[in-house]
Amino acid sequence: MTRNNDPALLVLASLAGGDKHGYAMIIDIEQFAGVKLGPGTLYGAITRLEQAGWIAPVQSEDRRQPYRLTALGRKSLQQEMTDMHKVVKTALNRLKNA
């Protein structure tokens, strides 16, 4: 299971809300996760995710290249979030009962 501030996970979560280019992802991730990704880190994650087939570029005339979540990427994100949710739920319940 990946950590919740893993750049690849943050990119997938950002694209789950709609297609975005790199700068839009950085702004979005900073807003919802409080993590400011640098361009080098972001494109390291984009490279890995595109090679894995979890994201794909969207046709665009602009130099700013938008990306979308693929079906495989959506499924992987779903699985990752389900696993993380189980852990979060268990920990919160235990804290409540402790």
Add this chain to the structure above:
Amino acid sequence: MKTIIKALISLYPQSWRTRYENEFEALLNDVSPTWRTLFDVLGGAIKMQLKIWGPIRTMSLCAAIGVIASMAYSWTIPTKYLSRAILKTDAPDRIPSALVSIEGRAPLARIINEEGLYPDLRAKEPLEDIIESMKRNDIRIHQIAPSAFEVAFAANDPELARRVTNRLSAAFMTSMNAELLDPASPANRNSPRRSRAIWMGLTLGAIVGAWIASLQLLKVWKLAAAMGIAGAVLCAAISYVIPDRYQSTGVLFYETPGLIKPLPDDVLADLIHRFRLYPNDANSLRTLKEHLLLRPVGGANAMSVTFDYSNKYIAQKVVQDVESRLIDQGAKATRSISILDPASLPLQPYSPNHLSITISGLCLGLTCSIVLGIWKRNRRSQTLAAA
């Protein structure tokens, strides 16, 4: 700053740039050009390069970096000039004993002071250490023929090198009736330390490259960082717990050669009692024998008395006491023994070496992370094979 950051794109692999360069440059136009961005882009380039490089390429790059860094460092090493003189002697077996008296602390200290040698070091380091470094690095004496030997001295200034070589030659001529065959030559440029620095850079670079290549293959960067830091911190802490040891040395000169006998047990027991050595040690006599050493120096005409202890003043006093006892012994046996070098007061401990212990801890931690990475990889392969 933006221009510099954009220039870093060229550090990314060609294949990556073909695919992503335009959009990445567009992103760099949008983000703030800060130092954080610069290091993030640089880090990204290094990681991307390491992803596509094999171990040989990684090692080669690190070796090249090592050579460049050591070449840059070697330019800071001052150029030295070496002056040589050749002397003839009918008693070449007396060269070692003559060397002991010529390389004594007092005569070398006189040369250093009168010739103004090592002015920068004298402001920072104890004279004892400068004298040892002078003997090790700058004074060269060796036999070149059955009855001829060469005396050479290296210095930053050619005229200074020649003057000191003349002084050393004169000392040999006086001490052992040697004849000057070739006076101190005009000094030539001589910087063997530069080539040594470059070789060390190449070797260290290759070793670091091998480490990085292994971590790259095993993908255990975080484990390596954690274990390396843990190893360094742990070893550094241990090194500060180990008590410091100071070493005092004195040299005695025998007019006539003789056998060096170990000190009898009753003398050693008296030393233990007088200076309260090893109060909690049940085998104090054996411990003293291990740390109080009498050794011949340059043949049978000179002997060094060395003692290391946790207190520098006691170390010096014990050596002084032993020297006095040996001189008294010699007088009783009608053998003239004199002090060539009085017992030194060590200003700095000779052990433990905190820096080298810390670096060893770092290397050990990194190596353990590689071993652990290999073990985990094998275990994963076995699990997959079983499944």
